[in-house]
Amino acid sequence: QVDTDPGEHSGSLRDAVAREILDHPFGNPTFTGRSWPLADTRLLAPILPSKVIAVGRNYVDHARELGNEVPAEPLIFLKPSTSVIGPNVAIARPASSDQVDFEGELAVVIGRPCRDVLAENAASVILGYTVANDVTARDQQRADVQFTRAKSYDTFCPLGPWIVTDLDPSDLAVTTQVDGETRQEGRTADMVFPVGEIIEYVSAIMTLLPGDVILTGTPAGVGPLLAGQSVSVTVEGIGTLTNPVIDRP
């Protein structure tokens, strides 16, 4: 999704040019013929999901750093669509929390309505991949036990910068930097449940719709964000999602 003067558009990015897509990016997209140099656009969140599903404790080292067991099945939770923001939009720390943490993650974008998808068929329901930051009010997560409040604040789900449709997700570097200093360095090969198994598990519970987003968990190294800092999550083969941090006005 890109913002130009005037208007917002869905587009396909190639060679730093955004080519406008008619209607929506699912299936075989229709191109309108209009295009803009990427440098003349502002990138928006690449998708407005009907739901965001996330997997907790999906890297052994991260589960241990928070003192948790590695679960026997994927541990899922939901983030509201109102928490989604795009690249370069500020993450707003609420006054009610003393510790707002970054969690860099690979995100899967669903391409078609589906249910009961087997792991080996997961690729057929995936539109592509993007980068996510599963921002979490850690103190509230500990206090509530339920993850919902801690992970549902407006701005707590940065997504972007775009969706890469041709990517093997099985062994990609996931890196998070705060003000240029590396804080998380993981590889998707270390996921407890890889992408196919996550799709099988989630789609056995709920129907997945085009545009739904699944966050696949964060590697070790999570930590707090302060107003004035900038956090960047990079997934190899996709790109870098950068967001400044402010205190919620």
Added chain:
Amino acid sequence: QVDTDPGEHSGSLRDAVAREILDHPFGNPTFTGRSWPLADTRLLAPILPSKVIAVGRNYVDHARELGNEVPAEPLIFLKPSTSVIGPNVAIARPASSDQVDFEGELAVVIGRPCRDVLAENAASVILGYTVANDVTARDQQRADVQFTRAKSYDTFCPLGPWIVTDLDPSDLAVTTQVDGETRQEGRTADMVFPVGEIIEYVSAIMTLLPGDVILTGTPAGVGPLLAGQSVSVTVEGIGTLTNPVIDRP
């Protein structure tokens, strides 16, 4: 929302007549002039929410019957929009659960985009009220600790039969019957956190959008549903939401 032959329509119900509304039911609706006798329509879920927020342990007797403390703040969780069904659609028990419970509840439907709403102003952001059944795979809720899987299966959020826009929610009977036998009998006056306080709490976390639904918690008496049974939740001043129960095919 009603289904007629042909098509689905938003409508206003009065004197057992459904009057068609143009576009959407928010703000001052525009009537098209078309109408149908209610008896000639099939009622659908009254709203397709962008998110469903629910409050756990909001009646003291229910918190105690499951062995839980009454929380000091509202305990919130999310259900996916794909779990919503309308009246008379079957609740499907997944093979993965041995105990699928009913939970009859008053549901609040949001009428306009809002954030940081004070309890005393809550009425200004509410479109109206409907009836909900927060269906829960109790065994999975206990096993996972996180509520998400247990409450997110397709068909686990019956809503309906309609939205009542002129209602005082402060002291209404909430009754659940299974095959005509009364199983839950509560009053909204016994909520730990009444509707206004819930709206204040939730809207301080996340922006609420028109059509978003908030389930306000269930009174004591929850219990399991079996295939072949019929479950009816009645909220005084609104109506009765009835759904048959099947095993998921």
